[in-house]
Amino acid sequence: MQNLHLNNKFEHLKTEILDCITHFNTKGNYVTKGDRNVIKSFKVGTETLNIKSFKTPKLINSFVYKHIRKSKAKRSFEYAEKLISQSILTPFPVGYLENSSTTGLTSSYYISKHVDYDFDFRVLIHNPLLDNRDEILIQFTQFAYKLHENNINFLDHSPGNTLIIENVAKYDFYLIDLNRMQFEQMDLTKRMDNLKRLWLSKKMIRIIATEYANISEYPFEEVYRLLMQSSQDFKRRINRKKYLKRKYLKKKK
Structure with missing residues (x-):
């Protein structure tokens, strides 16, 4: 059928x-x-x-x-x-x-x-010297805030799932890999948890937290704390899984 x-x-x-x-x-x-x-x-x-x-x-x-x-x-x-x-x-x-x-x-x-895009979010992670990197992160934060304000919890918010197109002094962000989403109101904890998969550096976290606080009613200290905590917890969990997997494969040999 x-x-x-x-x-x-x-x-x-x-x-x-x-x-x-x-x-x-x-x-x-x-x-x-x-x-x-x-x-x-x-x-x-x-x-x-x-x-x-x-x-x-x-x-x-x-x-x-x-x-x-x-x-x-x-x-x-x-x-x-x-x-x-x-x-x-x-x-x-x-x-x-x-x-x-x-x-x-x-x-x-x-x-x-098909969308012809310039790069995806992974480039921002792997190339800290990218032209206009800070401005791209600021505009991405505005995009993420718009998602949250529209009650869109994109569960696969990982670096490869945001495509970026460069326009004159402006960047367009396209979401892909859409089959895992929830449409719900989110408090600040859930909003910052939504960004944890982006594999953000400390500098990126500070830029995003600063802009998120600027365009919302949330205080910077709380945004920064929650985003840092979610991001680091996620990294630790993934790195531990990788470590245990390597250890298991080494044992099997």
């Missing part, structure tokens, strides 16, 4: 989009090739579309995604529409496709318009 849902503006490309998905393994150009998910770009008419293929779910998840919970592809599409309705940038959602059997979901794909 196949369920294809397309934005009305792209209904005329239905046949071509289906062909791209049918021949996903042999056509298209890789954008990312991960262990779990694969993204490829395809030229469809005058458009360049990115198609994300989600990993085939295990038996229990397969049943859940068909009968209980929305698939990752459908969530990505609906969340993208919601972001756009609140003037939050994300690659335009074209549609999604779900394949299922009698037992559950077998595969799913999310389709969006």
Whole structure:
């Protein structure tokens, strides 16, 4: 059983989009090739579309995604529409496709318009001498504050999931990898916890905390303390996992 849902503006490309998905393994150009998910770009008419293929779910998840919970592809599409309705940038959602059997979901794909971006947030981490780095961080903080004020808790707020486009004295921020979000009011603790995955340096934390306090009613000392605490706790947890994994692999040899 196949369920294809397309934005009305792209209904005329239905046949071509289906062909791209049918021949996903042999056509298209890789954008990312991960262990779990694969993204490829395809030229469809005058458009360049990115198609994300989600990993085939295990038996229990397969049943859940068909009968209980929305698939990752459908969530990505609906969340993208919601972001756009609140003037939050994300690659335009074209549609999604779900394949299922009698037992559950077998595969799913999310389709969006390709975005030519200049760099992603990871560059700010790895290149502290980047031109206008402080200004980019200030504008990113304004973007993050807008998310929080719109009750958008982006659970995958990691460095690779914010694309950045440079305009004249202004930067546009696009969110990607959208299937994990909660729409809820957030207190300051939850807001700062939302930024912990960005792997921020102490200098970056100070810049972000200063701007967040400037544009909100929250005092700088509290913003800084909570962001520093969340960020350091997250780093310690990830580094400990890596250490234990290395230790385990060394034991196995």
